[in-house]
Each structure stands twice: as structure tokens, then as C-alpha cells.
Amino acid sequence: MPVLVTTRAGGVSAPPFGGPDTATGLDAAGRPDVVGGLNLGDHVGDDADAVAANRARLAARLGVPVRYMRQVHGRQVALVREPGPPPEADALVTDVPGLALAVMVADCAPVLFEAPTAVGVAHAGRVGMAEGVIGATVEALTDLGARPDQLEVTIGPCVCAGCYEVPAPLRAEVERLVPGSAAHTRQGSAAIDLRAGILGQLTRMGVTRVAVSARCPAEDFSLYSYRRDGRTGRFAGLAWLPS
Template sequence: MPSEGQVMMDADWLQPSWPLQSEGVRSFMTTRAGGVSGGAFGSMNVGAAVQDDPAAVAENRARVDRALAAKAVFLRQVHGSEVVLLNPSHALHAAEAPVADASVSTLPGLAVAIQVADCLPVLFAAPGGVAGAHAGWRGLAGGVLENTVAALCRAAACQPADVQAWLGACIGPEAFEVGPEVLGAFGARSDAESSEFFRFRPNAMGEARWRADLPGLARQRLFALGLTQVGGGSWCTFSDASRFFSYRREHVSGRMVAAICLA
């Protein structure tokens, strides 16, 4: 096991590519590789509420910290749109996880951590601050990205045009089957068979279903906010079982983390 303070990042983890990375931002998204969990949670599960061995989860989270050379603050995510501004008290050993689906950090060494297993993680970097958001369809429709960008701009005293975003791995548009309630949440008309981000495809029982493009919906919202640099979003968690956890595919599933901090 690497010694305290040693930076170790598994070669399989996803690494955002953005100019600010060379100016003191550390970021990545874990995959299944690089951890110590076994069975259905093998091997890099960071989820503490999925019946994995707590000692294995603790070691996996410690590996995240060592790879960041920072303390990752995990959230109690509830598919909402609340954003928390991290402070040193959140890094204390006995601190309760904040109830939120996004967080912002302006402190070097205090990292944002977003857990996912099909939902879309979005990382943000700006001069003087970083952020992350858990963007499943409920949070996305509820404004979690808008709230996160606004909170980051307030905390870092910047404008949306100064913010870069990176979309991690999530369930892809060929696999994400949704019903009319999801279309309604985004203001799409369920009587229109297909639209830019919802492709009509009835299921085997003939019920109306659509394939939803979660990264496309996120990009649309980010560009509308004034961001011009948005990357990533090309990996499908559902279709690549060897590399990613997927709750829709497995139900008993581990969790990955997308993390970012100021160095």
C-alpha cells in the first residue's frame, strides 16, 4: 500500500483534459479498477451505503485522498439541487456528510467528491475555485447545474465564461430508457415521438418509452449559462461492465467518484 502522502492514480481512471489542470487543479473519475473491494463491489467501490465491507470502502476512499493529495469531502446525495460551500469542518473525521448534490471548494487541499453509478458527474474548474455536481435526471431537471455554476461564481468571484466543465461517465443515450414523466420534467412534449435529446423507442410490451441523452441535456444547460468550454461525456456506464459500476445493470452495485481540488 502506498505510504501517506504518496500520490497514486490508477491508469484506468478517467482524467479530464483542460488548460487549468496544469495551473494547479487535480481531478479524475475512478472506474472499477484500483481498489480493494471484492465480489460485486470489485474493486474500487467508494460507496459506504451499498453493503460493502466498511474497511474496504475506507481504504478505497483513502486511495482517492492520496491520489488527490487532498481530503475528499463526500456528500449525502439525494437527487436534489442543493449546493454546499465546503469549509475545513467538513474534513474532520467525525463530520457528517453534507446533504447536497453539489459542492464548491476554494481551499487548496479540500476536494469535491461526487458519487455515481449511472447518474452524470459534472466537474467544474475556474480561477480560484472548483466544483462538482451529481446530475441524474431529477437533479438536472431541478437546476443542480445552474445552482452549482452560480455558487462557484460567487465563491471564486468569476463569471460563467471563466468556468470550464467536464462530464464524466454516465448511462449513455442508447441505454437510458425513460418514460413520459422524464420528458415532462424537462418540458418536452410526450406526444412528440422524438426530439433532440429524447428518441422514441417503445419497449417490448408496446409501452411508450424514450432513450434520453443525459450528457446532451447537460451540455445544453451549461452552454445556456454562458460556459464555452465543456468536455467529456463520451463513456456509457451501462454498456461497459468491465470498467464501470452501473446500478441499472446490476442493482447491487458499487459507486465511482468524480473528484477535483485546487492543488
């Protein structure tokens, strides 16, 4: 039951969607942004041929087709059982082996769900988390026969509380919907802790096996970060049942 998170490296996209330069490490501005980015987002202004080539490389490396979605910061879950166009959704689930599910992110949390007979991925930023996309995904997996206590969940790299400053009223509103998400930045201002919020939601649903990545895209140049760079690419979290 594999899961995987991509980085900027290993593709063909050019700046500002580029990847790390393995020869010099950094560009003139100190950023790893040269040709070779594995941008998987087809909605961020990158060259369509480059994105297609990146997606083909990823599928070839995994050895299985990859299903994407048109993410809208909601709580819609799509059940997919074969390759096809991206549904409008913020979570995908399947019980079909040999079909990888992808969630694209650049600061939002890629949440990856594994069970013996089903897998899922969810796109959980501030809005999706508050809308309840995590609970909706757990319910969809339960419908496929994967109970919460059977799930192994990975909360992949997402913007950390220390970097995620928000207005105090917004923090309070999100805390009301997602208890445990209120936090402080490193400077002491109001922040949202996506990891803590999502972990709390999972725990309250009976999901106890959760791994949380400590990587923050806004601080880690090997990952795309919208908050840091604005116009940039998307990396992906993937989950699939082995065929």
C-alpha cells in the first residue's frame, strides 16, 4: 500500500516552475529554480507540454496510471475506478489496485490514506480542512470497507504554523470549526496549524495511525510554495493499491 510525495526535482519545467540544479544547487537569487522542475499542476500557467511530460514521467516511474482532480477547496470526494479526466473534487478514493490517486499542493496539506483494500488522497488547506474534507474522505473509505481503525494516514508536507500567519478573527473562526488548529507564528502573531487541526479531526474519527511530515514548503526549497513564491508549481502526494 504505497504512498509517495514528489518534490520539485526530476521534471522538465522551466522557471518559475523549475527544479533544483544538481550541479550548482542554487540560482543567482539563492533559489533552486532552473529548468528541470517536476511541476504537476496544469492550472498554474506552466507550459502544457512540460506538465504533460512531467506527469508522464511520474506515471512511468510509478508503473501505474495517475488520476488527478480539479481541486476547489471543498469537501467533495470522488470515487474513481479507472483512468480518466479529473473530476471536480478535493479528495479521491479507490478500491482498484494499480491506479494511483494524486493530490496537488504547494502549502496546503496532502493527506494520504492507506488501508488493505482501499486508498485515498485529500487536499486540505485552511478552507478544505474547515469544510470537512478529511471527515468526508474517511467516510468514503468506510463505504469502501476500510474502517477508521484500519487506516494509516500520512499528513504530507504543508505550511507549518510558524509560517502560516492569518488575521486573528480568521484564526478564531477556524478554531471554532476545527478545534486545536489555533496557533502562533514564530513572531507570535495569529496562525493556523494545519497539521494539528487535521490530526485532531482524524483522531476524533477513530483514526489513530497517523504520520505527520515535519517538512514545510515555505522553508524548504525542494518543494513548491505558493506563500513563498506566488507564481509557482505544484508537487503531489500519491496513494495507490499495488496491482
